[in-house]
Amino acid sequence: MTVHVIGAGVAGLAAALALVRGGQRVALHEAAPVAGGRCRALPDGTDNGTHALLGANRAALRFLVQIGAREGWVEPEPGGLPVLDLENGSARRVALSPLGWGDAARRPEGVTLGSLLALLRLALPGPDRSVADAFAHHPKLLRALVEPLTVAALNTPVGEASARRLGAVLRRLGGKGAARLLVARQGLGPDLVAPALATLACHGANLRTGSRLRGLVQEGGRVTGLDLGEAVQPIGPADAVVLALPPWEAVRLLPDLPVPTRHAPILNVHFNRLEEGPVRFLGLLGGLAQWVLVRPSGVSVTVSAADDSVGLNDSEAAARIWPEVREAALRFGLPGDWPVESPPARAVRERRATPRHGLNPPPAPPRRPLPNLALAGDWTLAALPATIEAAIRSGEAAAAALLSAQARQAVAA
């Protein structure tokens, strides 16, 4: 049997790896010139956007081990996240997990018995409401911790974001080491996509780029062919397909699928600042910049849920963000030169970075809508927000669904 995996984003790479490890022959098709999807290196090596993982992302960390890339992901701030509040000038290190708040110095502003209870209530069943409503009586904790976490994890403004979905994220931060924040030391190319492709190639699974699936040929309720433009790739009775596509592509090919239709942008601004030094990660409150990743190869700034700023041109974005970055770098004593004038910068705009995680999400789609076709993609898991973790779990679930169907068929035969 050959399994054709369509889409070489993280979900497709994870599906392909699980399938080759399960003994299948895999062909990987990707429409773009490179693999990685929304988590990729641009032609100059810059990441399309900063990607952070947490210790709670067990599937993602296991995947990194499987592709031999775990060492490339480092914890830049083991002593707590340095956070500068640009409005009131306070600079502190904040523990992301409540387990670290026993130390008053690492507690975010606004932690009181009442606000802790509001956090705990997120974990309890009940009708869903927006994060802003859930913390209406705790504006300090909302501003200092809950809003930055919501925007980072759900990429949705707090007035719209689902408190239930945030509760699912926070529950996962409770375990030991779960709130450790990790970033790629060099970048998404060398620390994720390239090792994944190399591992797949070792198992005989090669990637065909520039290969866009235009349509599915179906007969008798099964996929019998893939329209790849130049030719139709026949799908034999023992073959199968994984669609590891973003929702708008999945629904184009299978129009009855329930898919999220509203997406939120992320703006990333990359400053060319070449300077040796450790990898650092800072948080900012009260400005445009939210997270700042400092690496020897440059400084990358993230603005999530960027509805209001994604339209800024490169120089406007750099002019607004650089003074904020510089102030934070100086306050936390980051080494090197931080000139008043912005270094050359460019903005990368991912307009459909993730689905919006609001109230009343569409139901999760079936994992195997056709007997020989399984779905993967960060949007296909109901429990998790659209992240690397969700993408990897979805890819592994799609592979498992096809492998167990194949095993059942073998027993029946």
Ligand SMILES: Cc1cc2nc3c(=O)[nH]c(=O)nc-3n(C[C@H](O)[C@H](O)[C@H](O)COP(=O)(O)OP(=O)(O)OC[C@H]3O[C@@H](n4cnc5c(N)ncnc54)[C@H](O)[C@@H]3O)c2cc1C
């Ligand atoms: C700027 C940014 C920052 C982010 N930050 C984080 C973060 O810090 N932590 C985190 O965990 N997550 C983060 N995410 C989310 C994460 O990147 C995504 O959840 C994940 O990459 C989705 O992977 P996927 O494989 O499901 O989808 P995609 O990456 O969209 O992969 C789908 C692939 O299918 C290809 N394709 C599309 N149509 C076709 C077709 N017809 N035929 C063949 N191929 C096709 C696409 O080119 C793409 O390569 C961020 C996303 C963005 C954009």
